[in-house]
Amino acid sequence: MAIIEVRDLSKQFRVARPREGARGPLARVRREYTDVRAVERVSFDVEPGEMVGYIGPNGAGKSTTIKMLTGILVPSGGRLTVAGFEPSRQRKEMARHIGVVFGQRTQLWWDLPLADSFTLLKHIYRVPDERFAANLGRCIDTMEMAEFLRTPVRQLSLGQRMRGELTAALLHNPEVLYLDEPTIGLDVVAKSRIREFLTSLNRDAGTTILLTTHDMGDIERLCRRVIIIDRGGILYDGDLERLKARFATERTLVVDLEEPAPALDVPFATVERVEGPRQWLRFQRADTSAAELIAAVARAARIVDLRVDEPSIEDVVLRIYAGAAKGIAINDPSPG
């Protein structure tokens, strides 16, 4: 049975704006209201143990969905159950079964040492002593947190704090973990540390994870399944590899040559841009692999440095729309 069940879920926000031309003390009273449709008739299931990427451009409705799943917001329409609970009506009971990390917020006690937040949460969630010690110990070891446990939260670096947030969300062994942009603002090392931790958590504890991110790297490392949402509605729900094969086909090889050269002529790639010794080569996943292309470039010129750019989530969304206009089937027939 699915651990998260979402059916026709919708949310409208009522926002006020001062009436045109209204001024003075009455301007705040005489307001007009408009409804923002943040999420519209979204449906999906998540099975226990899945790790799903919930992605889409800014303002797509990702955070709003997560806030409804966690019981923070009351839906305007539709049904949802999480671990057998109805979030907005059974918020307190459900809370013991879920963990949440909002990359932009903190759930730690700002003015206390990090370890004290964990102790308070232990009591709030009534975690038994041995379980608490085991869970905390595992997080401290795998995320190397020992040296800043006594530091007040407000003095932690972003990366340190995010490891603290993850620990805080996991002390009570939640069945479902929601992560809203957990790697935002982190450097490469911190990102990979968190990705490794999440992979092992999902593998060893079987925790179901739903994560939003703008970082395609997070998705590639962590998720086999992605749900793409845009303007409140689901655009794609299915296998990541198929999505890439179908819509994220175009990649870019950026090479720095030893000296400026005219646009390279290599098979299966078109040079998009030349800037001094740096060239951008666009190629299709289906035509050639990055390795073959790099070898071809190396035969033509001396390479100093290179990188391969994957299409961004925004690009993928654009291509899905373009594909839909041409009548290409969007949804994977067998999600998950």
Added chain:
Amino acid sequence: MDNELRLFPRLAWSRVRGQLEYRLSFALMLIGYFVMTLADFLAIWVIFQHLPLLAGWSLGEVAFLYGTSYVSFRIADMVVGHLDMLPTLVRTGALDTVLTRPLGSLYQVVTIDFGLRHVGAIAQGLVILVIACTTAGIPWDAGRALMLLVTIACGTAIFIAIWIVGATTVFWTLGSGLEVLNAFTYGGNQMANYPINIYAGWLRRIIAFFVPLAFVTYFPSLYILAREDPLHTPELLRFASPLVALAALLVARAVWGQGIRHYQSTGS
């Protein structure tokens, strides 16, 4: 609920410790409280100079009403006064975290802070009350002593309920919430301080029955002071405060629940 009660000392202590972390500001805070309390006690003298002889009430009686209402108000302030942080919690989205925990949301907002600094003001009210109790010519007996405790407890509960309802308006009137809240709470305290027969009829009815301020002190005090009611209300009302307080708390809880359902969080 038992989890909430069990956690209270721990959360309160964490707040005190949080304040201790900033040692200098904690020292300054203590000095501040001390000065404030000193000022509060000076104010007692001023209050007795200015308590009006109102509509047939003696100075002692007026002081008694003032004292009971003031003590109740200040205890309520200590318990729920930091609800005035609610607009900030809503605006910054900090309420999101509150709503992801297995505890009541109202309880968590109330325990975000612990108003130690109000102890001075409560003591000030108690001094006024003691003076009033000895000068108002009260025919003391066990029933009246008990009634005094009940009055203060019910008054506190009613003020807490008003505070909660006032604070909850922020879920509907984002931004202008604080002024509304203060009008309710501090304004309410001002009104409850004086015998209600000095107010015009319509205002009196609102105070008595809609925002039940008259039950904070006026009605039960009629019993303690063994007075005729200049308004000739039924005697039963003098003993109705516990029921009214309970009803007020239930209403407040329901209004809070509605407010939380209206909570929209923030866009970022």
